[in-house]
Amino acid sequence: xxxxxxxxxxxxxxxxxxxxxxxxxxxxxxxxxxxxxxxxxxxxxxxxxxxxxxxxxxxxxxxxxxxxxxxxxxxxxxxxxxxxxxxxxxxxxxxxxxxxxxxxxxxxxxxxxxxxxxxxxxxxxxxxxxxxxxxxxxxxxxxxxxxxxxxxxxxxxxxxxxxxxxxxxxxxxxxxxxxxxxxxxxxxxxxxxxxxxxxxxxxxxxxxxxxxxxxxxxxxxxxxxxxxxxxxxxxxxxxxxxxxxxxxxxxxxxxxxxxxxxxxxxxxxxxxxxxxxxxxxxxxxxxxxxxx
Amino acid sequence: xxxxxxxxxxxxxxxxxxxxxxxxxxxxxxxxxxxxxxxxxxxxxxxxxxxxxxxxxxxxxxxxxxxxxxxxxxxxxxxxxxxxxxxxxxxxxxxxxxxxxxxxxxxxxxxxxxxxxxxxxxxxxxxxxxxxxxxxxxxxxxxxxxxxxxxxxxxxxxxxxxxxxxxxxxxxxxxxxxxxxxxxxxxxxxxxxxxxxxxxxxxxxxxxxxxxxxxxxxxxxxxxxxxxxxxxxxxxxxxxxxxxxxxxxxxxxxxxxxxxxxxxxxxxxxxxxxxxxxxxxxxxxxxxxxxxxxxxxxxxxxxxxxxxxxxxxxxxxxxxxxxxxxxxxxxxxxxxxxxxxxxxxxxxxxxxxxxxxxxxxxxxxxxxxxxxxxxxxxxxxxxxxxxxxxxxxxxxxxxxxxxxxxxxxxxxxxxxxxxxxxxxxxxxxxxxxxxxxxxxxxxxx
Numbered sequence: 001x002x003x004x005x006x007x008x009x010x011x012x013x014x015x016x017x018x019x020x021x022x023x024x025x026x027x028x029x030x031x032x033x034x035x036x037x038x039x040x041x042x043x044x045x046x047x048x049x050x051x052x053x054x055x056x057x058x059x060x061x062x063x064x065x066x067x068x069x070x071x072x073x074x075x076x077x078x079x080x081x082x083x084x085x086x087x088x089x090x091x092x093x094x095x096x097x098x099x100x101x102x103x104x105x106x107x108x109x110x111x112x113x114x115x116x117x118x119x120x121x122x123x124x125x126x127x128x129x130x131x132x133x134x135x136x137x138x139x140x141x142x143x144x145x146x147x148x149x150x151x152x153x154x155x156x157x158x159x160x161x162x163x164x165x166x167x168x169x170x171x172x173x174x175x176x177x178x179x180x181x182x183x184x185x186x187x188x189x190x191x192x193x194x195x196x197x198x199x200x201x202x203x204x205x206x207x208x209x210x211x212x213x214x215x216x217x218x219x220x221x222x223x224x225x226x227x228x229x230x231x232x233x234x235x236x237x238x239x240x241x242x243x244x245x246x247x248x249x250x251x252x253x254x255x256x257x258x259x260x261x262x263x264x265x266x267x268x269x270x271x272x273x274x275x276x277x278x279x280x281x282x283x284x285x286x287x288x289x290x291x292x
Numbered sequence: 293x294x295x296x297x298x299x300x301x302x303x304x305x306x307x308x309x310x311x312x313x314x315x316x317x318x319x320x321x322x323x324x325x326x327x328x329x330x331x332x333x334x335x336x337x338x339x340x341x342x343x344x345x346x347x348x349x350x351x352x353x354x355x356x357x358x359x360x361x362x363x364x365x366x367x368x369x370x371x372x373x374x375x376x377x378x379x380x381x382x383x384x385x386x387x388x389x390x391x392x393x394x395x396x397x398x399x400x401x402x403x404x405x406x407x408x409x410x411x412x413x414x415x416x417x418x419x420x421x422x423x424x425x426x427x428x429x430x431x432x433x434x435x436x437x438x439x440x441x442x443x444x445x446x447x448x449x450x451x452x453x454x455x456x457x458x459x460x461x462x463x464x465x466x467x468x469x470x471x472x473x474x475x476x477x478x479x480x481x482x483x484x485x486x487x488x489x490x491x492x493x494x495x496x497x498x499x500x501x502x503x504x505x506x507x508x509x510x511x512x513x514x515x516x517x518x519x520x521x522x523x524x525x526x527x528x529x530x531x532x533x534x535x536x537x538x539x540x541x542x543x544x545x546x547x548x549x550x551x552x553x554x555x556x557x558x559x560x561x562x563x564x565x566x567x568x569x570x571x572x573x574x575x576x577x578x579x580x581x582x583x584x585x586x587x588x589x590x591x592x593x594x595x596x597x598x599x600x601x602x603x604x605x606x607x608x609x610x611x612x613x614x615x616x617x618x619x620x621x622x623x624x625x626x627x628x629x630x631x632x633x634x635x636x637x638x639x640x641x642x643x644x645x646x647x648x649x650x651x652x653x654x655x656x657x658x659x660x661x662x663x664x665x666x667x668x669x670x671x672x673x674x675x676x677x678x679x680x681x682x683x684x685x686x687x688x689x690x691x692x693x694x695x696x697x698x699x700x701x702x703x704x705x706x707x708x709x710x711x712x713x714x715x716x717x718x719x720x721x722x723x724x725x726x727x728x729x730x731x732x733x734x735x736x737x
Contacts, residue, residue, distance in 0.1 A: 128563055148567055149567065150508075
């Protein structure tokens with residue numbers, strides 16, 4: 001291995017292909033989008049250069065501001081609801097409960113299922129008449145709690161948040177579970193001998209030692225929430241009346257339906273900047289000494 | 293050992309990446325050939341007419357999938373044409389509908405259009421025509437072709453008074469009513485708005501949701517509103533207002549919006565319709581639980597399927613007329629939008645136009661027989677084998693005065709979104725009819 005690291009040619013050989021791919025499918029498009037975002041362009045014919053106008057327009061656009069707020073709801077709920085549940089599940093399962101592997105698999109299943117399928121599944125759950133949720137409420141005499149979950153402005157956003165959280169709980173749980181399993185058993189033994197309870201072990205040993213993994217999970221959860229598109233698109237298309245619009249669904253509508261390529265590109269650039277800024281913020285907030 | 297594995301793996305990975313990029317490179321260099329080049333085949337004397345030059349026409353279209361209702365019709369018409377005109381060969385190139393739109397836009401921008409291609413009338417082809425990519429065919433239409441077309445067949449392919457394309461089939465909006473449900477509840481099929489309101493109230497009283505639409509697939513709301521605005525304002529006013537020569541603040545639009553809001557407040561549409569997709573919202577209608585659905589003529593297909601529960605119960609009628617409206621019962625929404633166009637720079641203008649005419653005239657008959665479109669040409673066919681709902685639609689529209697293009701086709705992209713989003717708000721009660729017309733008026737800004 002040592003020899004490989006010293007061999008500059010080998011490094012070049014291995015990095016070059018990915019460098020090329022990265023350049024052409026990520027860096028070049030970002031640069032192109034940034035350029036388009038300075039144009040007033042319908043995607044066909046010639047665009048006119050308008051400078052920062054598209055960005056100024058962004059922050060005056062009610063629909064865009066609403067979409068950013070909704071996206072932040074996704075990010076906050078991911079951090080404060082999804083991750084704690086994942087952590088709890090990981091902590092419990094890793095204690096060596098019966099059928100450990102079985103539970104890991106069960107919680108991971110939603111991650112494997114196609115998002116469109118999950119969308120269809122939850123659409124059926126939320127269906128105002130034949131949906132299991134409203135049927136359950138009706139049969140337990142809670143008729144006044146039944147809602148048009150995806151069709152009402154008040155509930156559409158939360159109704160789309162829940163499936164997104166549910167889908168990725170297993171993903172973060174698996175990351176944390178693997179992290180916990182890699183902590184040396186000696187430490188736990190020592191704690192056990194000292195008479196530490198499960199709660200104490202978790203709070204003072206597992207979670208602190210899991211910090212690098214938690215940071216990764218946090219980053220994925222936040223960035224993933226900022227980019228959320230597929231489930232929202234399947235469930236509500238951002239509707240009704242923008243109630244569940246997120247930045248990426250609005251971007252797609254702007255580019256492909258309104259033919260405002262330039263303005264839509266400005267939204268794309270905003271999403272990129274938003275992701276990078278929050279990523280760096282997380283890095284600053286959680287300092288880890290270890291290499292993750 | 294482990295290290296060796298890693299090395300092999302990385303080498304494989306690196307190799308696959310290189311292969312991947314090479315694949316990409318090969319893909320991009322494989323650009324579509326400029327149409328003119330490909331069609332310049334060496335003249336070869338044909339059997340019957342040695343004098344005639346052998347011509348190959350490139351034809352791009354969207355009916356390439358065997359599941360498409362028009363697939364067989366296209367194949368048949370092209371084969372017939374080649375048999376009739378042996379010196380002309382048709383080289384087809386088909387692409388799926390949505391991808392085709394991108395492809396044709398890009399080819400038009402690069403001036404690489406094929407000799408003949410399918411397109412859409414109205415706003416879609418406007419940029420091509422403005423860029424002089426499409427041949428104006430007025431000079432070719434005076435040989436009696438115009439008399440064979442039904443009224444309005446060329447309306448959507450006419451730009452600045454010149455005809456740039458030809459259509460074969462048309463679609464229209466119609467109110468599909470379940471006559472059995474109407475009879476069972478002793479309700480009259482509405483012909484006027486007052487009767488529609490009565491019918492809605494009567495069905496509500498009987499515990500039946502009267503109509504259905506999907507708030508998620510917003511265009512289905514627009515189907516209703518396009519028709520209501522038409523009945524309120526009449527064809528001419530709609531066209532002039534949507535082409536920005538008028539005002540949405542005229543009382544007709546407010547009247548249409550108020551009537552739509554009235555239907556909503558009467559509970560004419562299913563609870564939770566705003567969150568349902570078209571498939572979900574159509575289901576109760578197709579199960580015979582909801583008596584009315586206003587949508588495009590293509591609905592005939594889903595109504596008259598083998599396993600349909602409402603197969604012989606549905607009849608199409610026009611949207612009820614408004615007592616105080618300017619639109620008549622013979623004005624319809626929809627129109628002939630699918631068009632065949634000829635490249636302005638084709639080498640074989642005569643042959644291309646010949647094919648264009650032949651194709652459209654025969655497609656009108658064949659697609660009608662297949663139940664895919666209503667004919668935009670005057671055709672005579674045996675109607676006993678055609679989907680009876682389609683035949684009823686053809687009867688309904690045979691006296692048509694005008695077809696008003698759907699707003700989302702007539703308006704340009706950005707304006708369409710303003711219209712659809714505001715309409716969704718009107719359905720949800722988020723805006724009043726007054727606010728609705730005010731927002732529509734922002735299209736003028």
